[in-house]
Amino acid sequence: MAVDYYTLLRVNRNASAEELKKAYKRLAIKWHPDKNPNHNRVEAEAKFKQISEAYDVLSDSRKRQIYDLYGYQYASFNHRDARDVFAELFGSGGKAMEKRLDCSLEELYQGSKREIKISRTVIRESGKARIVEETLLITIGPGWKKGTKITFPMKGNQEPGMTPSDLIFVVHEKPHALYEREGNDLVVKQSISLLDALTGKTLILTTLDGRNLTIPVTDIVRPGYVMVIPDEGMPMSKEPTKKGNLKIKFDVKFPPRLTAQQKYEVKRVLVGG
The missing domain is CATH 2.60.260.20 (Urease metallochaperone UreE, N-terminal domain)
Structure with missing residues (x-):
């Protein structure tokens, strides 16, 4: 069962960097396997590892922000850079999010409407994150080409302290059984x-x-x-x-x-x- 990092280090959730460092030093000395031979070594190694992981997360401002929002499931980074995890959770730092929109040649010929279900992260007034789901209506225009972009302002993920990013769908053409497209021309063999x-x-x-x-x-x-x-x-x-x-x-x-x-x-x- 996951242990709360603040509880593990015996600090409150508003602890400063200096308070975190003091708490870590005190507990690290107590549980270091080589400095405390009286402890069960397996237990000491496990405890020392937990303490070190907790300090690693809470002493890094970005990791701590993610932990405060999402808890333990996103705190164990397996040595991944916190920026990568942050981008995975929130999108690219407030920049627009892009998604691929695969369209058949028939859709691009006649035009069509498509309902797309999305899930995105938004930040509540309390500062906590939540996942919301909604359906967007995309209108595909006749003659649209690969690379055409459809922008939904503020429908992407939201980063703490920032407005939600834009969500952009980028048109890709599905291969057709008979026709190939060359610009505005159609080719058939x-x-x-x-x-x-x-x-x-x-x-x-x-x-x-x-x-x-x-x-x-x-x-x-x-x-x-x-x-x-x-x-x-x-x-x-x-x-x-x-x-x-x-x-x-x-x-x-x-x-x-x-x-x-x-x-x-x-x-x-x-x-x-």
Whole structure:
């Protein structure tokens, strides 16, 4: 069971640095395993360790502040820097807190609303910390890109003596099964047989807003050929009524082999003989 550090050092909670030092010296001498052979050594070592840990925490202003707010569970730092623990509990010293917001390409195409549950630390008037939970409504705009930030002022963790930090969600794009994004353009890769590359084909693509797009391919498709469909890309975030382009990148599949007759027919058609 955890022992209260103030009780362990036999000081009150308002003890000064000098009072802490005197209390520690007195108890350290009493329980040091090498200076008190009359004590049970195992008991003495355990007690001495507790006293030293208590003094280490209470003599450090940041560690003591965390201990006063959160108690023993956050006082045992395992030799971690108190600044790291403080940042973990309160955020980065009053600076904005950032969280990743993963969005599908469909959300970024059409725009959407998302409810996000958060937990954050706030400081009561008494100086004690408490955890509050609430739900935030995030409105994702059409055409938003990776790196777009949505700021909720004063919705982050609060550090003692300071106003709560801002909470910032940073947009990240989830990979899509069909489309890739290049700025405001959408890219789709399409395999096509050599026959269709030469004679034509009609493609049916489902757009990010659920429409079926019929695309006739009438040009001869050469390796590396890119077909551009205007205004079927991503909305432009500053002008959502305007869109980028849809780019179809073709991969022409050649047959692994041809029979002698097939070679003859190909030559006859292409050469005109």
